[in-house]
Amino acid sequence: xxxxxxxxxxxxxxxxxxxxxxxxxxxxxxxxxxxxxxxxxxxxxxxxxxxxxxxxxxxxxxxxxxxxxxxxxxxxxxxxxxxxxxxxxxxxxxxxxxxxxxxxxxxxxxxxxxxxxxxxxxxxxxxxxxxxxxxxxxxxxxxxxxxxxxxxxxxxxxxxxxxxxxxxxxxxxxxxxxxxxxxxxxxxxxxxxxxxxxxxxxxxxxxxxxxxxxxxxxxxxxxxxxxxxxxxxxxxxxxxxxxxxxxxxxxxxxxxxxxxxxxxxxxxxxxxxxxxxxxxxxxxxxxxxxxxxxx
Ligand code: GLU
Numbered sequence: 001x002x003x004x005x006x007x008x009x010x011x012x013x014x015x016x017x018x019x020x021x022x023x024x025x026x027x028x029x030x031x032x033x034x035x036x037x038x039x040x041x042x043x044x045x046x047x048x049x050x051x052x053x054x055x056x057x058x059x060x061x062x063x064x065x066x067x068x069x070x071x072x073x074x075x076x077x078x079x080x081x082x083x084x085x086x087x088x089x090x091x092x093x094x095x096x097x098x099x100x101x102x103x104x105x106x107x108x109x110x111x112x113x114x115x116x117x118x119x120x121x122x123x124x125x126x127x128x129x130x131x132x133x134x135x136x137x138x139x140x141x142x143x144x145x146x147x148x149x150x151x152x153x154x155x156x157x158x159x160x161x162x163x164x165x166x167x168x169x170x171x172x173x174x175x176x177x178x179x180x181x182x183x184x185x186x187x188x189x190x191x192x193x194x195x196x197x198x199x200x201x202x203x204x205x206x207x208x209x210x211x212x213x214x215x216x217x218x219x220x221x222x223x224x225x226x227x228x229x230x231x232x233x234x235x236x237x238x239x240x241x242x243x244x245x246x247x248x249x250x251x252x253x254x255x256x257x258x259x260x261x262x263x264x265x266x267x268x269x270x271x272x273x274x275x276x277x278x279x280x281x282x283x284x285x286x287x288x289x290x291x292x293x294x295x
Contacts, residue, residue, distance in 0.1 A: 133197030
């Protein structure tokens with residue numbers, strides 16, 4: 001029997017920005033199954049860093065859903081909004097390495113910049129989620145220029161200088177089980193964080209980004225196995241990069257299949273897709289749902 005220190009640690013990490021859908025239930029169940037097969041622990045982490053979208057009532061509802069489903073996660077749960085200083089510390093490390101810069105362009109300005117470029121028949125690069133890469137005029141600014149712009153008090157985000165970060169980190173790998181990647185990638189995968197451009201690390205309405213907080217938390221919670229949907233396959237490249245820059249341990253990654261709607265799109269909270277609460281209220285049991293999802 002493995003002792004407490006060698007037991008694998010899994011986590012389910014939903015954001016309370018809407019009701020859980022069947023895709024989340026699948027993810028929680030796969031985590032539970034893998035943890036139980038390996039004699040591991042299962043943690044629940046509430047990723048509520050984005051204060052504009054997360055609401056406490058969604059957290060209450062998601063815990064009720066998980067309890068109903070019989071997912072045996074450990075308590076207390078970690079709530080990201082209660083650990084901002086951990087992310088600030090990681091951010092300060094990246095800043096001291098000279099890998100971040102303040103970015104002042106608003107969403108509208110980015111859009112206009114990209115549109116002007118594309119109006120000339122040129123293609124503007126987009127990230128794996130389809131968002132245009134940040135143009136990054138500030139990337140070339142001197143320290144004094146940055147300080148002067150910051151002193152004006154203008155709203156800004158902090159971004160990772162991806163080019164510099166990739167050069168500092170060198171080549172990075174992660175492992176993909178059979179056909180895990182969106183293009184059926186398998187085996188040793190060369191991380192490609194540069195596909196995301198200068199990712200945001202913090203912005204006025206969210207003190208830490210998803211990417212930064214997730215790697216900090218996985219390390220602080222001793223997570224050994226990150227099992228999550230294939231929609232996050234490309235994000236793993238950014239996480240591998242941040243782990244190297246921050247000198248954090250690297251968990252094993254597994255990207256599981258996604259549940260798709262009848263049109264072949266991934267389920268989403270915002271589109272009011274197949275809710276877990278709706279399943280519950282229709283009188284169908286948790287066991288029926290387990291059998292339905294874990295085919
Ligand atoms: N909070 C993320 C979500 O709800 C998942 C993060 C992760 O598993 O790494 O999509």
